[in-house]
Amino acid sequence: MDFARSVAAQRRLHELVPGGAHTYARGADQYPADQAPVIVRGQGARVVDVDGNEFVEYGMGLRSVTLGHAYRPVVDAVCRAASDGVSFTRPSVRELEAAERFVEQVPTAEMVKFAKNGSDATTAALRLARAATGRDLVAICGDHPFFSVDDWFIGTTPMDAGIPRSVREATVTFRYNDLASLEALLDAHPGQVAAVFLEPATCTAEPAPGFLEGVRALADRDGFVLVFDEMITGMRWSAAGAQAVYGVTPDLSTWGKALGNGFAVSALAGRRHLMELGGLSTGEPRVFLLSTTHGAETTGLAAFLAVSDAYRERDVVGVMEARGAALRAGFRAVVADHGLEGVVEVTGRPSCLVFGTRDHREVPSQAFRALFLQEMLARGVLAQSFVISAAHTDDDVERTLEAADGALAVYAKAIAAETTDGFLVGPPVAPALRRYAEPRRS
Structure with missing residues (x-):
């Protein structure tokens, strides 16, 4: 994928916004070098960046989006509220x-x-x-x-x-x-x-x-x-x-x-x-x-009321649990196919899954995390975690597992080489809350 416009937009953000983002967890330092997408729009579980790349997204607004991006009943309720004064x-x-x-x-x-x-x-x-x-x-x-x-x-x-x-x-x-x-x-x-x-x-x-x-x-x-x-x-x-x-x-x-x-x-x-x-x-x-x-102000409260309506109308949590369970089972199978048990893992409640990345010594590794993110992004999946929403479809899960299969093939090669050198472009990702801001590419 081409990220040229995202890279340019991110560089400009760094000139105007301390850290280049308004939330530390959204910062470019949380993503592989020159692969931090700047988003234009989202629909359901998919987002599109300024370069026109489409991704299946997980994490969903730092876990805030359970119904999917641009969920129409919520958007309509917010628009009605705004039209009456906020x-x-x-x-x-x-x-x-x-x-x-x-x-x-x-x-x-x-x-x-x-x-x-x-x-x-x-x-x-x-x-x-x-x-x-x-x-x-x-x-x-x-x-x-x-x-x-x-x-x-x-x-x-x-x-x-x-x-x-x-x-x-x-x-x-x-x-x-x-x-x-x-x-x-x-x-x-x-x-x-x-x-x-x-x-x-x-x-x-x-x-x-x-x-x-x-x-x-x-x-x-x-x-x-x-x-x-x-x-x-x-x-x-x-x-x-x-x-x-x-x-x-x-x-x-x-x-x-x-x-x-x-x-x-x-x-x-x-x-x-x-x-x-x-x-x-x-x-x-x-x-x-x-x-x-x-x-x-009325739009936030209207959004809550519409979200609450959605939870009354269907089992939103149950949908997330079911889709998350399918993703977890499928991902674990892919990990096993590549012989990476003990190195790559997925844990947590099905509605709130996270993955862990380890090196050849089975020690938690930010470099290997960056490698996994890099390869998933290249295959159309934006995933700091596997936190799912009720908007994720079976097709989204299948596409994610296909991307994981390709990403873990590269990961396995790096494990065999006992290094991310030659596989990872740029430095490792870094913890969001840290004392010093190490120089890194945007």
């Missing part, structure tokens, strides 16, 4: 409709407040927890990659430049599926932890029996606020989130991504006595919770 000096009727729908869809939520991005929701949850408990520390699951762009989380990453030490020291970590590590943390900071944040599950790990229940019991014993980050699991595990799948109710939960099928809408939801600290019915000092100009 922002007023008073709440719109869609704010009521969306709130009623959300608490109906998520029975564990007693109240909800909408925003535009997930970080606003998670930071609002932390502020509520600190106000409710009078404590300062926040405990986060250190195995989970991302919670917020705000200082309380970014201070725990390699990109902590510009964040005061006092803020960094107020965040402590524990390990997923390791209840003892959380108990030890609480013992080390008695009565100091305001909130515990974790994803109830991830693309690579399900909760061990009793783990989430144990965290819930610790919250009840210790008095911290339990927050489930449902940004990814919400409407991908079930319409009511992973909390409904596993039967454990958090005090607060944060939502985004799939709520709007790619349109900007997020939510903070949870128990009334906590949420009302940011309302008008409290006798306690009020919390500045979420107050944004665009938090409740």
Whole structure:
């Protein structure tokens, strides 16, 4: 494939936008050299770049698109909302409709407040927890990659430049599926932890029996606020989130991504006595919770309502699970055909699959990841992961497996040579969150 126009557009983006993209995970450093497509349009599970190349896409808007790109009922609902005006000096009727729908869809939520991005929701949850408990520390699951762009989380990453030490020291970590590590943390900071944040599950790990229940019991014993980050699991595990799948109710939960099928809408939801600290019915000092100009503009809420309608009309999660299971089985068969078991793997819930790449020593390798991405892109598949949508067809899955067959043939040759030299064009891809920006080709 020819990527000349994408390369030129990416070069210009670097001149105008720090990092060349508005999300680190979308950056050119996440793709092989000179193979970072700049997208023009998408339909269903296919996208087209500025060079006219068509790809089957996975990851689907950083896991935000479950119904497919340009899903007509959502687009139509957004257009109708926009034609009636998007922002007023008073709440719109869609704010009521969306709130009623959300608490109906998520029975564990007693109240909800909408925003535009997930970080606003998670930071609002932390502020509520600190106000409710009078404590300062926040405990986060250190195995989970991302919670917020705000200082309380970014201070725990390699990109902590510009964040005061006092803020960094107020965040402590524990390990997923390791209840003892959380108990030890609480013992080390008695009565100091305001909130515990974790994803109830991830693309690579399900909760061990009793783990989430144990965290819930610790919250009840210790008095911290339990927050489930449902940004990814919400409407991908079930319409009511992973909390409904596993039967454990958090005090607060944060939502985004799939709520709007790619349109900007997020939510903070949870128990009334906590949420009302940011309302008008409290006798306690009020919390500045979420107050944004665009938090409740009508198009995002219309998108959520249309997405919710789609989930009512058919089993969207079931479709993703079925297609994902077929992709997983087919990919594992192709891996076996090339003798790459233990080197290339696919893991996770069928609706949220990720792949792993290892070198000839079976050590995780960014160079071999770049090689796999390079060969998949050359064969018309854009896949940082195998996170699927309900728009992926049997044909999309088949095309993906054909591309994987060709890509893994090259991968096997590189494994036999014990190097990506001579196979990979340019440097390896790099972790999105890292301390230094190594020079690399765009």
